[in-house]
Amino acid sequence: MKxxxxxxxxxxxxxxxxxxxxxxxxxxxxLDAKTFEVIDNEQNLNAxxxxxxxxxxxxxxxxxxxxxxxxxxxxxxRALQAAGIKIYNADxxxxxxxxxxxxxxxxxxxxxxxxxxxxx
Amino acid sequence: MKxxxxxxxxxxxxxxxxxxxxxxxxxxxxxxxxxxxxxxDHLFLKTSGHTEKIIGIPVPEVNEDLCNSCGxxxxxxxxxxxxxxxxxxxxxxEMCHGCGGCTLVCPTxxxxxxxxxxxxxxxxxxxxxxxxxxxxxxxVALAPPLIRAVKNTxxxxxxxxxxxxxxxxxxxIAAIRDSDFVLLVTEPTPFGLHDLSLAVDxxxxxxxxxxxxxxxxxxxxxRVHEFCRKENIPILxxxxxxxxxxxxxxxxxxxxxxxPYYREHFENLLEKITDLxxxx
Numbered sequence: 001m002k003x004x005x006x007x008x009x010x011x012x013x014x015x016x017x018x019x020x021x022x023x024x025x026x027x028x029x030x031l032d033a034k035t036f037e038v039i040d041n042e043q044n045l046n047a048x049x050x051x052x053x054x055x056x057x058x059x060x061x062x063x064x065x066x067x068x069x070x071x072x073x074x075x076x077x078r079a080l081q082a083a084g085i086k087i088y089n090a091d092x093x094x095x096x097x098x099x100x101x102x103x104x105x106x107x108x109x110x111x112x113x114x115x116x117x118x119x120x
Numbered sequence: 121m122k123x124x125x126x127x128x129x130x131x132x133x134x135x136x137x138x139x140x141x142x143x144x145x146x147x148x149x150x151x152x153x154x155x156x157x158x159x160x161d162h163l164f165l166k167t168s169g170h171t172e173k174i175i176g177i178p179v180p181e182v183n184e185d186l187c188n189s190c191g192x193x194x195x196x197x198x199x200x201x202x203x204x205x206x207x208x209x210x211x212x213x214e215m216c217h218g219c220g221g222c223t224l225v226c227p228t229x230x231x232x233x234x235x236x237x238x239x240x241x242x243x244x245x246x247x248x249x250x251x252x253x254x255x256x257x258x259x260v261a262l263a264p265p266l267i268r269a270v271k272n273t274x275x276x277x278x279x280x281x282x283x284x285x286x287x288x289x290x291x292x293i294a295a296i297r298d299s300d301f302v303l304l305v306t307e308p309t310p311f312g313l314h315d316l317s318l319a320v321d322x323x324x325x326x327x328x329x330x331x332x333x334x335x336x337x338x339x340x341x342x343r344v345h346e347f348c349r350k351e352n353i354p355i356l357x358x359x360x361x362x363x364x365x366x367x368x369x370x371x372x373x374x375x376x377x378x379x380p381y382y383r384e385h386f387e388n389l390l391e392k393i394t395d396l397x398x399x400x
Contacts (some may be wrong), residue, residue: 049261050200050215060205075212083205 001031003102004059004085005095006069010038012096018070021052027095028062037062052076052117056083068098068107077113089114122280123393124299126323128315130286132305133335133359136369138283139164140376142249144386149249150280154267154295156239156254161283163372167244167251174240175254175269177218177262178233184208186230193222193231218265239266241273264294271298288315288322296323301393302330303356308340313347320351329396333389336361354396357389 006023007014017023022045029036039062044051052072056079059067066086080087088107092098101107125138139161142151153159180193180202191204201216202209209222213236223231239256254270256263263285271294274280284295296302302323306316316332323330331354334344339361348355359365359375359382368378376383 050212053200053203053212053215057200057203057205075215078212079203079205079210082203082207082210 001066002062002064003029003031003099004062004064004067005029005098006067007038007095009095012036012094012099014095016068016070016090016092016095016098018091020067020069020072020076021055022047023055023069026055026059026062028059028064029095029099050075053079056080056085060085068092068102071115072110072113073115073117074113075117077110121301121394121397122274122282122299124282124284124296124302124328125305126284126292126296126302126319127286127305128288128317128319128322129306129312132286132307132312133333134283134286134305135160135164136365136375137303137305137333137335137359138281140374140382140386141390142281143247143374143376144383144390145248145279147248148278150274150278151249151251152270152274152280152282153251153253154270154282154291155285156256156263156266156270156291157285159253159255161251162242162244162253164374165244165246165249165251167246170242170244172240172242174237175266176235176237177216177265178220178223179213179216179218179236180209180211180222180231181234182209182211183230183232186228188228188230190227192225192227196221196225214261217262238262239269241266241269243273263291267291267294271295288318292322293326296328297326299328301397302328303333303389303393304330305333305335306344307336308334308338308342308344310340310343312340313343316344317347320353331356331393331396333357333359335359354392356392356396357385359385 004026006017007027008024026039044054052075060083068088068090087110090098125134127134142149153161187208193202194204199215202222238260242253244251254266285291304319306312337358337360
């Protein structure tokens with residue numbers, strides 16, 4: 001199973017970005033193979049609107065089944081739900097710390113958006 | 121003739137110029153308040169005979185029984201208003217610009233269009249001025265369709281003044297496009313000049329004839345004048361930084377009514393614009 005984490009860095013020690021839609025990058029971690037790749041999300045960083053929806057499309061294409069991030073807005077939540085991607089809100093400092101929290105069952109699956117949308 | 125009043129920078133005096141210019145028209149003139157996020161031309165006019173019309177845009181509605189999850193609708197949408205994840209589409213009406221593309225490309229005719237109200241157009245009259253005001257509903261982020269609706273109510277061959285929103289983005293383009301002349305209102309300050317130069321780039325890109333009006337003369341320096349000289353842009357009028365203008369403005373009284381001295385200047389402005397337009 002693959003899981004995405006929002007980040008601004010390129011490795012497991014990088015900071016966990018608290019934003020979902022406007023995260024600069026996604027680290028895609030393969031829990032079985034214990035390998036990862038980093039995908040770019042820069043275009044959404046500067047999007048006027050719809051960053052959450054487009055970011056959901058972006059990670060859905062990479063085949064992940066879950067996302068760990070700081071916060072997730074209402075449009076992103078609806079899109080991720082439709083894509084069948086589970087959302088986990090974490091306050092971890094780094095990607096590694098967030099993965100540890102996930103592995104040890106400290107993260108609960110989000111049942112709703114935890115922040116308001118930016119414009120609507 | 122349709123004259124658009126734009127600025128780049130906000131607060132330079134677009135409304136003041138638009139309303140006063142409309143007032144000095146010899147005959148009937150239409151005044152289109154295209155600053156639909158904060159229309160305020162009506163504050164300076166004693167209007168009567170209001171009529172209202174709700175304006176909406178078509179947003180998609182999906183019949184899931186007919187949908188085969190092909191994803192064509194999502195492919196054509198540039199605004200992520202309709203997305204698919206190999207599933208039936210998810211619609212985000214607030215993202216939709218109402219282009220109708222998804223309805224057209226759907227092979228199974230699963231998409232129909234539903235009206236989403238975005239604002240209202242108010243039509244009223246004040247002397248020689250017929251005022252058409254666009255008011256965007258609070259929370260709606262789509263000004264251009266409402267601005268186009270304001271413009272669509274203007275009959276062809278009637279003189280019109282269009283009070284554009286500030287800035288140089290889509291709402292302004294929607295307001296000034298197809299006008300016969302653009303009057304750029306600025307102030308003699310670094311901010312005024314910076315945004316004026318952006319506005320000049322915009323009207324040149326749109327290939328529209330234009331000129332500049334410098335408001336609050338004496339409050340800044342001469343950099344706007346230097347810019348206009350260098351760029352060969354005509355300065356059609358200068359309004360001094362006059363306390364009396366501001367006092368009357370704050371009471372909602374028009375400059376040309378309170379201070380008749382300025383009436384002639386606005387009449388000259390109109391003449392200059394007409395001449396420039398004739399010369400092409």
